[in-house]
Amino acid sequence: MAVGFAGTAQASEQTQLYWGDTHLHTRYSFDAFLNGNLSADPDTAYRFAKGQPVIHPYHRAWMQIDQPLDFLVVSDHAELMGVLPAIYEGQDLPSGGIVKNVQRWLFRQMIRSSIDEDKGGESFREITHELPVGEPRAMAELGIPESPLDGLESVEVTAWNDIVETADRHNVPGKFTAFIGWEWTSTPGGANQHRVVMSTANAEQAKTFAPFGSDQSMYPDDLWNFLKDQTAKTGANFMSIPHNSNVSMGYMFDDKTLRGENMSPDYLALRTEFETVAEVTQIKGDSETNPAFSPNDEFAAFEPYSRYLNHAMQEYKPARAEFLRPTLRRGLKLSEELGTNPFKLGLIGASDSHTGLSAIAEDKFSGKMALDSIPANKDGDQGIGVTGWGMSASGYAGVWAAENTREALFAAFKRREVYATTGPRIMLRVFGGHNFDMDDAVAEDMADIGYAKGVPMGGDLTAADSTNAPQLLIRAVKDPRDANLDRVQVIKGWLDSNGDTHEHVYDVAWSDNRTRNADGSVPPVGNTVDVETARYTNTIGAAELATVWTDPDFDPAQKAFYYVRVIQIPTPRHSLFDTIALKQKHIDVDAGPASIQERAYSSPIWYTP
Numbered sequence: 001m002a003v004g005f006a007g008t009a010q011a012s013e014q015t016q017l018y019w020g021d022t023h024l025h026t027r028y029s030f031d032a033f034l035n036g037n038l039s040a041d042p043d044t045a046y047r048f049a050k051g052q053p054v055i056h057p058y059h060r061a062w063m064q065i066d067q068p069l070d071f072l073v074v075s076d077h078a079e080l081m082g083v084l085p086a087i088y089e090g091q092d093l094p095s096g097g098i099v100k101n102v103q104r105w106l107f108r109q110m111i112r113s114s115i116d117e118d119k120g121g122e123s124f125r126e127i128t129h130e131l132p133v134g135e136p137r138a139m140a141e142l143g144i145p146e147s148p149l150d151g152l153e154s155v156e157v158t159a160w161n162d163i164v165e166t167a168d169r170h171n172v173p174g175k176f177t178a179f180i181g182w183e184w185t186s187t188p189g190g191a192n193q194h195r196v197v198m199s200t201a202n203a204e205q206a207k208t209f210a211p212f213g214s215d216q217s218m219y220p221d222d223l224w225n226f227l228k229d230q231t232a233k234t235g236a237n238f239m240s241i242p243h244n245s246n247v248s249m250g251y252m253f254d255d256k257t258l259r260g261e262n263m264s265p266d267y268l269a270l271r272t273e274f275e276t277v278a279e280v281t282q283i284k285g286d287s288e289t290n291p292a293f294s295p296n297d298e299f300a301a302f303e304p305y306s307r308y309l310n311h312a313m314q315e316y317k318p319a320r321a322e323f324l325r326p327t328l329r330r331g332l333k334l335s336e337e338l339g340t341n342p343f344k345l346g347l348i349g350a351s352d353s354h355t356g357l358s359a360i361a362e363d364k365f366s367g368k369m370a371l372d373s374i375p376a377n378k379d380g381d382q383g384i385g386v387t388g389w390g391m392s393a394s395g396y397a398g399v400w401a402a403e404n405t406r407e408a409l410f411a412a413f414k415r416r417e418v419y420a421t422t423g424p425r426i427m428l429r430v431f432g433g434h435n436f437d438m439d440d441a442v443a444e445d446m447a448d449i450g451y452a453k454g455v456p457m458g459g460d461l462t463a464a465d466s467t468n469a470p471q472l473l474i475r476a477v478k479d480p481r482d483a484n485l486d487r488v489q490v491i492k493g494w495l496d497s498n499g500d501t502h503e504h505v506y507d508v509a510w511s512d513n514r515t516r517n518a519d520g521s522v523p524p525v526g527n528t529v530d531v532e533t534a535r536y537t538n539t540i541g542a543a544e545l546a547t548v549w550t551d552p553d554f555d556p557a558q559k560a561f562y563y564v565r566v567i568q569i570p571t572p573r574h575s576l577f578d579t580i581a582l583k584q585k586h587i588d589v590d591a592g593p594a595s596i597q598e599r600a601y602s603s604p605i606w607y608t609p
Helices: 030-034 042-049 083-088 097-116 120-128 136-142 153-170 220-234 265-274 324-338 406-415 438-442 446-453 574-581
Strands: 016-024 071-074 177-184 195-199 238-242 277-282 346-349 396-401 418-421 427-433 454-456 460-462 471-477 485-495 501-510 544-550 560-568 599-602 605-608
Touching: 016 042, 016 177, 016 195, 016 277, 030 083, 030 097, 042 071, 042 153, 071 153, 083 097, 083 153, 153 177, 177 406, 195 220, 195 406, 220 238, 220 265, 238 265, 238 277, 238 406, 277 418, 324 485, 324 501, 324 560, 346 599, 396 406, 396 427, 427 446, 427 560, 427 599, 427 605, 438 446, 438 471, 438 544, 446 454, 446 471, 454 460, 471 485, 471 501, 471 560, 485 544, 501 544
Parallel strands: 016 071, 071 177, 277 346, 346 418, 460 605
Antiparallel strands: 016 396, 177 195, 195 238, 346 396, 396 418, 418 599, 427 454, 427 471, 471 544, 485 501, 485 560, 560 599, 560 605
8 A cells, every 4th residue: 555644745836736627608608598597708707716706697696616716718619609699688680681580580589488488408409400410420521501590700709809808807817817718519410529729819819810610610620720820820829628528429539530531640730739638527427438448447437428419319329439548548559550649638627517607516516507507407408318417517627837827827738737637626746757766755845856757747758768667656635625535546558569458457545554355456445425414524535645656567668658546535426415405315316326436637648668
């Protein structure tokens, strides 16, 4: 068993830990507006993230985050940005001719009726029912059909200008970072290809372009080419962050492009330039791995999400290219075949909240949509057969950066010195090297030692560094406001001499002096959750865990990656609070588990022979 210690963890002077959400929708997103968010605009989103009390857009009570965030990306959908509020509120719209104007009037009446009756899901289906359902590559070629809502680009520009001006107004270098960004929402045939775009642009730069949407192209390489052009024109930097890959029908991280072609050198250059991190956890479930692909991982079946983003209601079938661990493994093989690893991705969490509020604590979960923010509405249909019970209260990104500015945080994302949590603010440090000793794990200047002797999460080790087995210097500290830690694990993936990939999960540090079982596994930590009160105790687990782990199965000829997963002790899931409040038996409703083990995922460290 590894060392647990009581010393105060100190971040290095070189980098500090900052917390934020890169994926947040306001009333300007059409699906957010349809589902009860009529009032939470970008200003509301930033005020809430900064710790100010705000009014919830649906139940109208005040809400306040327990601990402010350090940064936020308001990422409203590029498609129909701000259009639905404009139609609903009767704003003057550009003329579209008699037919289109009549269609818009009818559409306005439909929106008003459905919103008044809390039936936003029905309106969502009405808007999207004409989107063709079929093989995703064929659907991407067809594009988005013409709509009565087309021709309202000036409305979208007005919304975009408000978004970017609000970001600049709330951006305070050194104190709070408001990133300018948007979401590109390509969903051909129901296969999620969504990307959040994050930039270092200021309002003046951002006003020189309109956000690129899937109504312009459903192909991600067209998005990346747009970002490349804007980098040259504005001088700002851009990043494309894949999200919710667990419902991408296997297309998010496929071996071929969405066009069905092999990855060309130009395609690889674009992808690796603009996609350095991916969301591994968010409200629509966890995308780390799946029991179908990691059968020996006892923690693999975490917060699954089993609907595609269409109305065809196909049976959900998990695909390897939807999950990050199999994707990281495939990246090792493709790097041999292509000379470049297209899936060299850091891991972050983000919320994908559509309430305008980054509120993901289990006991204060505000739902994905504003409508499901109250227990009585958890059974409501959000448009694609998913209810509030099935949503996951997740996640955040932890970033090790030199300072809290757009440029410094963006640089940390680019070098992958970032990690994901499902909500709790677990402090996690991981360094890879060859010359660590156990004293380094408990040293007050642990981070300085890590930088001096190795590379941080997201970095690279090579055989040129040493022929000795790689080591990981790891420190995990519980969120002071949350639960103790159960264990720390290292997940290794590697490529053998036959070109096959493998994985193994190592328990490397754990609490409560548990002894390994005969098969090498670590016994469960226990569960203190009271299903009658939704309370738990920190009488099990550890406040801090630290270790130096050396790969016992190292082969210097094999490419490999390593990332760290930190598991908390069991705590109540948001659905347990709601079922108790509703005087329901949790077991009698489709509410998910009563308790979960929240977690953190570090970005990988790669080893190359």
